[in-house]
Amino acid sequence: xxxxxxxxxxxxxxxxxxxxxxxxxxxxxxxxxxxxxxxxxxxxxxxxxxxxxxxxxxxxxxxxxxxxxxxxxxxxxxxxxxxxxxxxxxxxxxxxxxxxxxxxxxxxxxxxxxxxxxxxxxxxxxxxxxxxxxxxxxxxxxxxxxxxxxxxxxxxxxxxxxxxxxxxxxxxxxxxxxxxxxxxxxxxxxxxxxxxxxxxxxxxxxxxxxxxxxxxxxxxxxxxxxxxxxxxxxxxxxxxxxxxxxxxxxxxxxxxxxxxxxxxxxxxxxxx
Numbered sequence: 100x101x102x103x104x105x106x107x108x109x110x111x112x113x114x115x116x117x118x119x120x121x122x123x124x125x126x127x128x129x130x131x132x133x134x135x136x137x138x139x140x141x142x143x144x145x146x147x148x149x150x151x152x153x154x155x156x157x158x159x160x161x162x163x164x165x166x167x168x169x170x171x172x173x174x175x176x177x178x179x180x181x182x183x184x185x186x187x188x189x190x191x192x193x194x195x196x197x198x199x200x201x202x203x204x205x206x207x208x209x210x211x212x213x214x215x216x217x218x219x220x221x222x223x224x225x226x227x228x229x230x231x232x233x234x235x236x237x238x239x240x241x242x243x244x245x246x247x248x249x250x251x252x253x254x255x256x257x258x259x260x261x262x263x264x265x266x267x268x269x270x271x272x273x274x275x276x277x278x279x280x281x282x283x284x285x286x287x288x289x290x291x292x293x294x295x296x297x298x299x300x301x302x303x304x305x306x307x308x309x310x311x312x313x314x315x316x317x318x319x320x321x322x323x324x325x326x327x328x329x330x331x332x333x334x335x336x337x338x339x340x341x342x343x344x345x346x347x348x349x350x351x352x353x354x355x356x357x358x359x360x361x362x363x364x365x366x367x368x369x370x371x
Contacts (some may be wrong), residue, residue, distance in 0.1 A: 105149050107142065124171050125204070128197055138179050147172065174200045281317035287325055290318075294331065294344045302340040 104123060127141065150168055178197070293300050304323075309315045322342070325331045334341045 103148055107145065124175070141175070141181065142173070142180065143176055146175075170203060171200065174203075179288070195361070279311070279313065281314050283317055283320045285326060286314075286317045286321035290321055290325060290342070291330065291344075294342065298343070302342065302343045305342075314363060 102122060105127070107127075124146070140208045148170075290300065290305070305318055306315055309318060322331070326333070329345050332345050334343065
């Protein structure tokens with residue numbers, strides 16, 4: 100369970116100014132020891148009111164936490180009483196009271212540790228009677244120790260002979276599809292037809308619409324041939340190339356398809 104947080108207005112001295120305090124009760128004692136808070140500025144009644152409100156919010160009263168707070172509050176009241184009744188020469192007594200409060204918190208922590216020691220001791224006793232060892236490396240023994248009978252050998256021979264005489268039935272005959280051949284001349288006509296309808300074409304779209312790598316090669320070869328004869332022009336942008344019809348194309352015929360120009364060879368999978 101977390102410690103309660105207290106709010107005190109204008110009691111912390113920082114760079115000549117007084118700021119509000121927000122924190123647990125133990126932080127007040129630390130600031131007192133560092134002369135960041137005057138003991139006369141602390142309102143004990145305000146601390147008690149906030150702590151009682153904190154207890155009201157709890158579902159059930161925890162007697163241990165309540166007793167711890169009462170002990171800390173009593174020490175704080177004792178410190179304030181000593182400061183109000185003493186002079187400036189009794190500063191060492193304040194340090195002694197703060198150290199005694201810290202000793203009280205250490206004793207509480209020690210008591211909590213002792214409750215865990217019993218469980219740890221039982222676990223240590225169980226582990227003390229358990230012995231472990233690393234795994235041993237046992238080399239494999241490949242010695243063949245089986246003594247074969249004549250009937251076993253004859254039975255094995257018959258199985259092998261029957262397997263050779265009756266081969267497994269052949270599966271369905273596999274038919275290789277014919278490769279798809281793309282004509283460079285046809286691709287050139289398609290590109291010119293697209294340019295006549297739309298006025299321009301982007302290289303990325305032409306490649307994206309291709310169905311295979313062979314068709315992409317045919318498109319590139321057709322574009323190179325059209326560029327060679329002066330039918331098209333290029334305008335290169337940052338990430339793409341736009342193709343246009345040339346204003347005055349050269350009077351060079353597109354060469355007919357040759358075995359080198361007719362690209363093909365994409366063989367679809369036989370299972371498709």
